[in-house]
Amino acid sequence: MALEKIRALDLVTDPAIAAADLARSLSAEFDGAAAEDVVAASLTRLFPGEVALVSSFGADSAVLLKLVADVDRSAPVVFLDTGKLFGETLRYRDRLIEHLGLTDVRTVRPSPVRLAEADPHGALWMHNTDACCAVRKVEPLAFAMEGFSAWFTGRKRFQAETRARLPLFEAEGARIKINPLAGWTSADVEAFRVRHAMPAHPLVADGFLSIGCMPCTDRVAPGEDPRAGRWRGQAKTECGIHLGLVGRQADGSGI
Template identity: 75%
Template sequence: MALDALKLDVDPDEAAEARARDLSARYANATAEQAIDAALNDIFPGEIALVSSFGAESAVLLKLVADIDRHVPVVFLDTGKLFGETLRYRDKLVDLFGLTDVRSIKPVPARLAEVDPDGGLWLRDNDTCCHIRKVEPLTFAMEGFSAWFTGRKRFQAETRSKLQLFEAEGTRIKVNPLAGWSSAEIKAFRAKHDLPAHPLVAEGFLSIGCMPCTDRVAEGEDERAGRWRGAAKTECGIHLGLVGRELDGSGI
């Protein structure tokens, strides 16, 4: 009886954090392929999705996952503000890797009509714009999943420098197979497998989000320096909690 009561007192978020720490320790020496295989087949079978922006470095993780299981659900947030190049790149990679379950998730029309009727919210309040175009749609898209893959790496920005292989996101677990990869390793993998580059990379866009809020990156800057240029914002918010904590801190 006392044991049952003790179990009921366990906070679900704290339990997820403890599990993420345990998994990170257990798979500390695993390769990206091994971590992905374990997540798909042993830890979260049938309960994990891949959230992809189909951005500058997305092809690497998409290939790694597709080589193990090309039927994994892939969630793509189509904000309505993306570059046309990103949408075409998405379609190209879907065909290349034979992905069978790519879910392009759009903002709820009623929410856009309510909060951003003129489409210019990004100019007035980019946090709220990200919230209704990314955070809210992803919240709905993740229903039924207990975990998700992200393509974030420690080298991308200071806000990601302590990124772990497994991390808690509320009661869900995020898996970051490329957390420890360097920029050189990403480039070498792409070259080895002849992966097509996002067409905007050649124009100096190293981290690609919505068109109005993405700028070119100067030499020596963090890869994400071109996101929300001139604002105190560096993350869209989807990695700050799917409950809508869209303020700056740590994104896709």
């Protein structure tokens, strides 16, 4: 299985190089495979007991959560509660947990000590969104991912130019990220949700197509990139957790 391969490679090369080689090999192996097959293989054969789903419980999250739950409802799901989320997102999380019967959803919050140091007044987002994302998302996730060899993400190529060449499997340091929905379109996502009678995030109908923290999320106008409402007016397009920063401390300066 995949873990045995990477550990064998670790004996002769750098773990990050071994993970990169493994990611390329798995992407080739599963090229054209259905998302259901990628999820099932990852949970049962490639990374059994060592893979988590990191979910924002956002606009498209129900799809990947269901794919994972259909294989193993006890699979770990990591949810980052930044302290700045919409109330609708928190209630949607609870609704999906009940709907899918998920039994191991781990709500991860920022360190109170780090918040006291970096954002004592809760207004860091107003003048340094990178640093705010670092202390509220990147650092907590780095701790939450300790002990996992791989994690699922719900990213898709259509969402933004920065994701247009997203592979099925990618390496982040010595850890593997799995993107089962990489090739899905927005129509695919919606068709799956409707076909399986999955509840929609309540903010989607109000024009929020990519949902993060409340202060930094805006509605998306017709024809705009689905993530155009994130950090509106800034060059920033990612919070940092998908920029190779998970697993090491970040201060926001390079996110």
